[in-house]
Amino acid sequence: MILGLFGAPKADMVGTEQMSADPWALLPAASTNAQAIDTLYVFITALCGISMLGVVGAQVYFMWKYKKPANGHRKTSPITHNGRLEFIWSAIPALFMIVLFAWGEIGFVEQFSPPPDAINVRVTGQKWDWTVEYPDYPGAVLSSSSAVPTEEQQKQLQAAGEWGEDIIDRKPTLIVPTGVPVRLTLTSKDVIHSFYIPVFRLKRDAVPGRYTTYWFEATQEGEFPLFCAEYCGDEHSSMIGYVKVVSAEQFEVELKEATKLEQKDAESLADFGKRVFDRGGCKTCHNIDNDEAKTGPSLKGIWGRSEQLTDGSTITADDNYIRESVLDPNAKIVSGFSPQMPSFAGRFNDEHITALIEYLKTLK
Amino acid sequence: MGSQVYVNGKEIENPHEFHHHVAPKKQYVQVLGALLVLTVLTVAVSYADLGPLSLPVAMLVAAVKASLVCAFFMHLKDDDRFNVFVFVGTLLFVAIFFSFTLFDLGARNAVNDEQKTFEYWNDEAAAGNALKVGVDHVPEKAAALKAAHAGGHGDGHGGDHGDAKAEGHGDAKAEGHGDAKAEGHGDAKAEGHGDAPAGEHEAKAPANHEAPGGH
């Protein structure tokens, strides 16, 4: 990369093995749909290329051929129109337009009629995090962790040679098997988000108060990025994750592994709490290493701190307050902040919250 | 020159004749009469139960009234044809705006039906988890109003957040319309006020955003 000199990559936010620094390598066609769309894409590109060549070719030729002589003007043609020519150049584009419309329409309609045996997946967007649930596999909930280390941390980690998978609790946002259709049902808890997986050529807005659906069938195993494509506020750019495509046999095993959030043997409660914290994406809105407020108050030294609330009263951030703030976040808003935090009720159980509180105690 | 007028590139022979039409007084009186009669008809029709027809009938009567006003009071009948074109053309664009948007909403029914979007809302409403109404979105104001209406009943429940905590998100939702319903009946007031702490929480997400099968 020639221009890489100007700025080394800072935030390798997803960093999966499928993705390299090659700018052209981001877009394999990894679903049945993607292959069909790519064919049409190539067709349109060829069509546009030929048209462009025709228009610009004629233009450049005329520019050269009919250049004004150095002295005076050449005698120009009095031609004003040509009915037959104009009809032809209206009719030919019109025909191609009909072809394009029909072709695109077929692909589009297919994307909306899922086969009956599709796996159901429910996707819920919220600022700035995706929650993915598998109704067919009770309890299986994934989320896009937006816990990206800060630039400073990354530098330290890289310097220490520790930059790797185990630093962040990095889990896929979506796990799907190859060869099995997957049906997405999307909605949102706050504003409009858009669930976008480029390698599947898939995008669908998640609209609050409404449901939208979509389906796809993955064909290629690997890990691919996943974005929010509809502007949704401050951390829109961090609302990304990755989709992991595994073989149909491996699917259930992988899903179980990925959705697990349990204290490991010999892991301290606080360390487990840090993993919970990362999984919850809390870092998106709360600073932990300095006192600066982001969308929410800084959590540095939160435990035992006195906070003034919007209603004027003060409260000490004890276990109960932290617990309430996780389960019913907007009950008591610290003065100067707006009620923006989603509830984690149902996602975190008591063990998780206990661990989280232990972790927060360590943030001094 | 003074006498030569060009409109739309054509010379007009007698510019003072241009758009000058005095209608007889009688005509205006008749039109007013017709309009008043039609108004009585509209009101009368609203008392007759026409079921699904009531909207089209009401709109039809209104359209007739509107045409009378346009044609006679606004002189469209005798006006420059281009002004008529402007008016009718405008209605055409209104029609485009209406038809496409309503068409889309109608066609979205498939997903709404399948996902039971509106049924789900109704179920939630029946369970007391409906969308919050009006001042309930402004917790301070709702609390003040509740206090004003509940008199001294509220003290026992005032600052107790314990139950809100225990029930988590669900309780924040419960302050919806079902709650307001309770307010409506005198004897239920105290009970309604029992939820007052929850009333102070502004849940960011409306209740119905939870996927029905998700939790």
Added chain:
Amino acid sequence: MAHHPAHADHAPEPDYIRAKKGIMSWLVTVDHKRLGLMYLASVLFFFLVAGILAIALRTELFTPGQDFMSAQTYNKVFTLHGAIMVFLFIIPSVPAAMGNFLLPLMLGAKDVAFPKLNLLSFYVFSVAAIMFISTLVMGSIDTGWTFYTPYSTATGGAATMAVFAVFVAGFSSILTGVNFVVTVHRMRAPGQTWDRLPLFVWAIYATAVIQVLATPVLAITVLLLGLERIFGVGIFDPALGGDPVLFQHFFWFYSHPAVYIMILPGFGIISELLTVHSRKHIFGYKAIALSSVAIAIISFLVWGHHMFVSGQSELAGIVFSFLTFAVAVPTAIKVFSWVATLYKGSISYTTPMWYGLMFLWTFTIGGLTGLYLGTLSIDVHLHDTYFVVAHFHYVMVGGTVVAFIGGLHHWWGKMTGKMYNEKAGAIGALLVFVGFNGTFLTQFFLGHQGMPRRYYAYLSEYQFLHQISTIGSWILAAGLLWTMIYLLHSLWYGEKATGNYWNATSLEWHTQSPPIEHNFHDTPHVTGSPYDFPEIDKSGATH
């Protein structure tokens, strides 16, 4: 047939700039030419402001991570860039600034139909601009120029103010539109039939029709949005029982036609540039004129193509896609006719002509890439990515702005009485061409690779293309700055412009440069087409 009307029997009259003196004579003027200049100064100022914001955005995107802007700042900057460019620059640029100046001149009229309304429209625009600028000190806005609900109903900052600024700006646009439609209908010179109108007038006319028909819907949309923010009316906000997709219908019913408010006047300018500087009758006059009107009307039927993935029903998507392709045909006809106009012409490579020829390249790319986005299944992939960003910048900047700058050079002498330097102009055009394509051509590839728009940080894989784009934007900025400098320079040091320095035929060239206060000494009478260059040249005039 007199090419220049003889003015011998008239005493020399001061031009419109010198006719009256003092600042008040400008502030309360009802002269369409002075108002045109005032608009021109305002829109150029906003172009500069929004352009600086654009450079800041591109520079931030030079590296994948955060450089000098936080996410919040970035969001505010891209919102301001979009909103200022759209509402305070592009929409008023050609219609209000150049249209005001040229329309009565091209019609052989003394003024627009309602000069006082014209002045009012300018002040309404100024109020809107001040309201908009005031949002900067009120906490700024971070909604994007599209104000999508429910984000815009909940976000903090000065969104309410911005929304009402758009409401007010809309009224300025409506008043201008009404004024122009009436002017074209009622103020044409004797003999100037519909098929003798310059194509610029046709384009401005079609634009004005859209302004009249679409802008009121924007007004009610932003009014409802403002009420939603103040009262929580619950029409657009799902948390209150509304439907956010409904907002998009309302918004795009205006904003898609508004795209044609932005580009149609550009079409008009290009039709003038290509004919005058190749001394050739426009090819397919009727087709170009009628396709402007056709585009204006069809533009109201395609708004749903902004919503293919937004939760709109797929059936509506299909209908809108079909109608979208219908708008491609008149656009294609225009491009072909412009290229055919060059055939057997006598092309002078003046700066306006360079911009005209540049337009053919950039706009063709902009138009053709629209085909990808109109195609349903492909739009699903490309929607809300950099492909869309590149597409609309090719149409808006490569189309409208290029035409605007070309037109500015073409009529610069007519407006100011001074000629710019041709050599400097050619250098500027080259810089703009290289910079523009460098900036936006790469973004098509970024978009196809899946780079979503409105990201302030991105995956490092996209870095290479982003860096080319950023460097391109710097070149583009340099070209525009250079253009600004030599144009300003010409005001003091430029050659004096003659009355008809391009030896052109439409009516604005039948008066001196700059024109006198009432435009013409005698009411011109039109007897032929505005593009009869071959006839004139045959009759002996050579230059």
Added chain:
Amino acid sequence: MSTTSHGSGQHEEYPPYLAHHFDTMGQQAGAAKLGMWLFLATEILMFSGLFLAYFIIRYFYPDMMLSAHEFLQKEAGALNTVVLLISSYTMAMAVRAAQTSNTPSLKRNLLWTLLCAGIFMVVKYFEYSAKIEHGMLPGRFYEAHYHGYELVGLPHIFFAVYFTMTGLHGVHVLVGMGIITWIYIRASRGDFHSGNYIAVENTGLYWHLVDLIWIFLFPLLYLVR
């Protein structure tokens, strides 16, 4: 463009109400009237957005609409309809008076129109105060359920639509009253006669449009079940 010039730009006899850039009163009146119609077109399109919002809310929440509209006073709405129709009639008569150079009749009819508009606003005032009293306020200010009124579903949207539509219409009535007053003052100065009445006619067109919108608002908000 080939052109010829003939005649003089100077008009020997220039009517006093003719602006400099027009050639004749006919051209001026035609331009003004076309401008007014175009302006009315924008008004219609603006209100169409509100009507569409109404229809959509109705489509989403039919029961709520039916229940909520019962709380509007039909009698007041009907009275206002009649008042506005009469004012439209008097306005039309005023235009006719101007056309026939009958200044006393013009002034009389303008006063009648103003009076009707005043009655309309007074009725509107009482309606609004009743709604405010009962807490039937738009959007997040809705508090009728604390005043003992039990409405189905999400009535705050209905009252938001009600207040927005009638409010915007009311603003138009107020603006109309202002314009009519101004026209009355000009009529008193004797500005209008059969050769110059376009200002009266345009005011009339505007006033009829206000009436036209109410003709649709009344059944939609007050009557439809």
